[in-house]
Amino acid sequence: MKVGIIGLPQTGKTSLYNALTRSQVELNRFGSTEVNVAVIPVPDPRFDHAVAVCSPKKITPAVLEVTEGGGRIEREERKADKFGADFFVAVRNVETLVLTVRAFDDPKIPLPDYGINPRLEAEKILEELLLADLTVIESRLERLDKARLQKRQSPGEAAEQQVLEKLKKSLENLEPVRFVELSEDEKRSIRSYAFVSGKPLIIVANVHEDLAGEENPAGLEALEVYAKEQGVPLIAMCAKVEMEIAQMEPEEEREFLEAMGIKEAARDRLIRAAYAALGQMSFFTVGEDEVRAWTIAVGTIAVGAAEKIHSDLARGFIRAEVISWNDFYAAQGCWDAAKATGKMRLEGKEYVVHDGDILHVRFKV
Numbered sequence: 001m002k003v004g005i006i007g008l009p010q011t012g013k014t015s016l017y018n019a020l021t022r023s024q025v026e027l028n029r030f031g032s033t034e035v036n037v038a039v040i041p042v043p044d045p046r047f048d049h050a051v052a053v054c055s056p057k058k059i060t061p062a063v064l065e066v067t068e069g070g071g072r073i074e075r076e077e078r079k080a081d082k083f084g085a086d087f088f089v090a091v092r093n094v095e096t097l098v099l100t101v102r103a104f105d106d107p108k109i110p111l112p113d114y115g116i117n118p119r120l121e122a123e124k125i126l127e128e129l130l131l132a133d134l135t136v137i138e139s140r141l142e143r144l145d146k147a148r149l150q151k152r153q154s155p156g157e158a159a160e161q162q163v164l165e166k167l168k169k170s171l172e173n174l175e176p177v178r179f180v181e182l183s184e185d186e187k188r189s190i191r192s193y194a195f196v197s198g199k200p201l202i203i204v205a206n207v208h209e210d211l212a213g214e215e216n217p218a219g220l221e222a223l224e225v226y227a228k229e230q231g232v233p234l235i236a237m238c239a240k241v242e243m244e245i246a247q248m249e250p251e252e253e254r255e256f257l258e259a260m261g262i263k264e265a266a267r268d269r270l271i272r273a274a275y276a277a278l279g280q281m282s283f284f285t286v287g288e289d290e291v292r293a294w295t296i297a298v299g300t301i302a303v304g305a306a307e308k309i310h311s312d313l314a315r316g317f318i319r320a321e322v323i324s325w326n327d328f329y330a331a332q333g334c335w336d337a338a339k340a341t342g343k344m345r346l347e348g349k350e351y352v353v354h355d356g357d358i359l360h361v362r363f364k365v
């Protein structure tokens with residue numbers, strides 16, 4: 001899974017990147033076009049439990065790729081905030097966008113001309129994303145229509161034109177591609193565009209350090225309403241504090257979180273939100289050789305999960321041996337111990353995998 005951090009200059013993008021990835025990229029490098037990429041293990045207590053009870057030779061957690069930088073949104077006086085072409089190149093390659101908006105006051109960090117207005121900031125950027133898609137669609141439609149009039153349009157292009165017309169209509173009403181219901185075929189016909197307003201999005205409101213431990217920090221009411229309207233999860237955090245937390249040893253981190261009144265590091269909250277926004281979940285394979293977490297889409301069936309492990313497992317699929325997470329946990333042991341409690345089920349190809357299922361695929365090729 002790939003997430004990309006975007007936002008106006010000086011909103012805390014690099015701080016958040018450091019918090020998520022435990023990196024130490026230098027802050028305040030105005031005008032830097034360097035791209036930061038890191039692959040991080042996804043924290044999951046279930047995975048940790050499986051490792052503890054199986055003591056495997058090898059452990060393979062799920063991973064998340066985080067990028068930041070590479071494309072900038074410039075702040076321009078009185079004009080709409082300007083997105084460079086490089087911005088869209090950077091953004092088209094990620095699956096989920098994390099938008100940082102400034103909600104912290106700090107006299108040392110210059111403010112945009114509208115001051116601190118996280119709702120307005122989010123609104124402007126989301127609107128720009130949407131308009132960028134509209135521009136792409138309009139120019140493509142122009143060409144498709146020419147082909148249609150000259151009667152040299154293929155059936156594929158005719159179908160594509162229909163979908164694009166549909167998207168155009170909703171974008172003109174300021175409804176992002178995300179909002180448009182499309183069939184699987186329709187989705188396929190426009191996949192290559194990687195529309196930016198069609199990507200799942202999470203908004204991060206970067207609040208002042210004094211509010212780091214608050215569950216509902218003041219000043220975000222308007223943004224909250226907007227995020228709800230947009231169907232977008234909103235996470236409040238203090239990127240500066242989270243970055244410090246990310247540099248701590250686990251023991252120190254626990255004590256610090258407690259002292260600050262922070263229930264859970266924002267890193268973990270954000271990663272969970274990214275999974276949910278993308279409709280992803282995990283299943284596990286466990287044993288003495290390896291404990292591994294696999295990321296699949298919610299609703300994936302057993303044969304799809306098998307495919308994820310290896311194409312041979314899908315091709316020669318016989319049955320999936322399944323132990324539900326709760327049963328596995330209750331057994332307090334690895335696969336054999338859990339199986340001995342009689343909780344293992346045999347499921348067919350069409351079984352819809354549940355979050356946390358432990359799978360063992362029987363196959364023959």
Ligand SMILES: Nc1nc2c(ncn2[C@@H]2O[C@H](COP(=O)(O)OP(=O)(O)OP(=O)(O)O)[C@@H](O)[C@H]2O)c(=O)[nH]1
Pocket residue numbers: 007008009010011012013014015016026027028029030031104105106109206207208209237238239240241
């Ligand atoms: N007080 C306060 N300062 C913060 C917070 N988050 C970031 N900053 C400061 O704001 C400045 C910019 O933070 P960065 O993380 O570099 O922001 P950025 O969005 O990457 O900035 P550019 O790359 O220049 O666009 C730094 O001096 C940070 O220390 C915060 O939550 N509170």
Ligand SMILES: [Mg+2]
Pocket residue numbers: 013014015027028029
């Ligand atoms: Mg930066």
